[in-house]
Amino acid sequence: MATLIALDHPSPVGDAEALRKACQGWGTDEKAIISIIGHRNAVQRKLIRQAYEEIYHEDLVKRLESELSGDFEKAVNRWILDPADRDAVMANVAIKETIPDYRVIIEISCIRSPEELLAVKRAYQNRYKYNGDEINEALADSEADILHNVIKEKALNHEEIFRIVSTRSKAQLMATLNCFKDDHGSSITKHLVDDPADQYLLALRTAIRCINDPxxxxxxxxxxxxxxxxxxxxxxxxxxxxxxxxxxxxxxxxxxxxxxxxxxxxxxxxxxxxxxxxxxxxxxxxx
Amino acid sequence: MATLIALDHPSPVGDAEALRKACQGWGTDEKAIISIIGHRNAVQRKLIRQAYEEIYHEDLVKRLESELSGDFEKAVNRWILDPADRDAVMANVAIKETIPDYRVIIEISCIRSPEELLAVKRAYQNRYKYNGDEINEALADSEADILHNVIKEKALNHEEIFRIVSTRSKAQLMATLNCFKDDHGSSITKHLVDDPADQYLLALRTAIRCINDPxxxxxxxxxxxxxxxxxxxxxxxxxxxxxxxxxxxxxxxxxxxxxxxxxxxxxxxxxxxxxxxxxxxxxxxxx
Structure with missing residues (x-):
């Protein structure tokens, strides 16, 4: 059950105007801000942000950021964001700290629903222009070597193959597969054919082919x-x-x-x- | 690029009526069926299904299933379904075969976008009433033992822990954690405290706590x-x-x-x- 006491049918325009008033002139009316946004649910807050943007051609989130300070500012900022966007911000702040706070990432991955988690990933990409197509060439090179060694030693159910194939982005994995081909003369799938009846090898080859070039x-x-x-x-x-x-x-x-x-x-x-x-x-x- | 040649602005009601006509009386007019649904895109086909249901109180998918046969019936059936629903059906058929065709599952997981994949999972659950809350008690028992052995041997970065925690459903994992507690007197997180500074152990404990009881x-x-x-x-x-x-x-x-x-x-x-x-x-x- 929620603890939030949200108002029934507030006016987004009225709220936007009241927030504007609270931010104008000498000093900020923090009490007014709390009494409004502290009683609005996620949908209502979103409508306020939209109304504010339309009326004043200004981003409410940024305006509040500049008016407020300290822990209060941070709490208002997190609260006013869309839940998925908020998780994206918190995840980014947590991993950029000198000592990254991985608990925030774990909370988001383990507690949010699959739908929510997908929305967080999308928000993170939008916000931080993190490009899924970015490639780490050095990593591709070193992981191509790891794959080659594992295959050479015939340790084919080795967890390293599994880790690389299942956790890297498609772009990164394709770079790794290209490095493999450049360094070892032929594609990795050609090296994974020891036993045609081996279901694990078959699945691995199929997955690599699907990712590499559908x-x-x-x-x-x-x-x-x-x-x-x-x-x-x-x-x-x-x-x-x-x-x-x-x-x-x-x-x-x-x-x-x-x-x-x-x-x-x-x-x-x-x-x-x-x-x-x-x-x-x-x-x-x-x- | 698509090969489908879809008609611009067809009438869903007109299409539904023409399909009904093709299915009625002696024999089925397969040519008429092909000339309609073979030139409609996914959105248009969905609108036809809805119009047909509204007008005739009958499921078009089932009607076509009973009118047609063989590979033609199967192809029409797959085509007329929503893409996510179609993937769910194909995945289910593939894994129920005497020799399961895992390629179908791999194609879907590796080629569909994250959004599409989530829709397929949802369609699969809806269609097969596969309940994410179902628990395999024997599996819970055996995996609780595996976890206990791994911890006892202090092989804490052992891939078995990782596999169990990251691939089981929440309900299944909770059953395993309960078995662990019943068999070994205290919760698994109490057994994962050897070194408070170990980041891996900390992350594992946090993930288990988040999954177990947010x-x-x-x-x-x-x-x-x-x-x-x-x-x-x-x-x-x-x-x-x-x-x-x-x-x-x-x-x-x-x-x-x-x-x-x-x-x-x-x-x-x-x-x-x-x-x-x-x-x-x-x-x-x-x-």
Whole structure:
């Protein structure tokens, strides 16, 4: 249960005007600020921020920051932000401290719901322009070496592979896989084929291919589905249905380059009847 | 780029009526079905399903399922579903097969965006009534033993702890922690205190506390923030601001039970001025 005593149906415009008044002239009316925002829920506070911005062309959060100070300012600042944005700010402050306070990060990751956590990640990216595409080249280089050593020692269920593949950003992981290829002559998936029946190796190769180049991966799924003895209709349907509205055109181009025959042609050859008609329609056949 | 050639501004009602006609009488008009749904994007297909349901009080997905057959039926079924719902169905079919096709799961986890993946998880739960609260008691028992052995051997950065804490559902993990307590007399966090300066142990204890009982965790954060030499204003602000609209009342009750003094009283004692007024307002003080 909440402790907040929120007012029923306050006027966002009236609140914005009262806050403006509390911030103007000599001295700030802290009591007025507390009596307003201390009794508004998250939605109401958001509407106040929007009304304030519209009326005064000024950011209420910044105005309060400049009017107030100390722990009071910090508490008002955290309170007036959207919950996800607030978590993003608190996480950033916590990890930038001389001695980072990881408890804040743990609280957010373990206590927020999956939905809330996703919103926090998005807010963090927006606010700190943290670019998911940024790459640490030195890290890519050292982790490519770690992967190579692990594979050379055939310690294939080694936790290091798992850690690298499951925790790095896609961009970072792709840089690592490129380093691997540059330093060792061939792609990592070529090194992960010791035992074709090993389910762990198969899963690892599939994950690396999916992360590295989804379209190239799907081209191969189609090639296997169409060109092996016995068409794999499930795979055929899956790729066409899930990619027809996304990037099936690029997959078609890759297929043509790789197989010197169009995907539509092979699909037409390996299927029949209404199923064939439907797949070709999704592949972009003009009626 | 998409291969789908979608019609501009089709009428959902007109489409629903045409599909109904294609399904009625002797035989099904497969060509008509293909010419409609094969040229509609995800939003348009959703509107058709809704219009069909409203007009005929019948689920279009089920109707098509009963009219069509074989690979064609499967393809139409996958296509007509919402993308997230479709992924949920494909994932479920893939793992229920005699030889599960894990590639489908890997594709979904590695290629979909974080937003899409969350939608798939939600669709999966809705569709298969998979209850996140279900508990495997035998697993809880065996994993409690694994944790106990790892701790006894002081192999505290052992990957097993990491695996269990980071991959099990909250409900499952709580069952495991309860087994641990029942079998070994005290909670696991009491066993993780060998070296108070060890950051790994601290993080692990914090995560376990957050997952196990967030309110009890927050009560302790408040207790430490208020009762140690030097008030920790950051922690105080963080807990009050983030929980005032959620469960601060329960945290207050736990605080009173544990410390025989109200949280409001201790906050009032350890803070001053506008900061104090603001925190007490969020704690539910009547004006």
């Amino acid at each position: 379209q190239k991966y799907y081209e191969k799924v189609m090639r296997n589905a169409l060109n092996k003895a016995g068409t794999n209709e499930d795979a055929l349907t899956r790729v066409i249905v899930t990619r027809a509205e996304k990037d099936l055109n690029e997959i078609k181009e890759l297929y043509y380059k790789r197989n010197s025959v169009s995907l539509d042609h092979d699909v037409a050859n390996e299927t029949s009847g209404d199923y064939k008609e439907f797949l070709l329609t999704l592949l972009g056949k003009e009626d | 309110q009890k965790y927050y009560e302790k954060v408040m207790r430490n923030a208020l009762n140690k030499a030097g008030t920790n204003e950051d922690a105080l602000t963080r807990v009050i601001v983030t929980r005032a609209e959620k469960d601060l009342n329960e945290i207050k009750e736990l605080y009173y039970k544990r410390n025989s003094v109200s949280l409001d009283h201790d906050v009032a004692n350890e803070t001053s001025g506008d900061y104090k007024e603001f925190l007490l307002t969020l704690l539910g003080k009547e004006d």
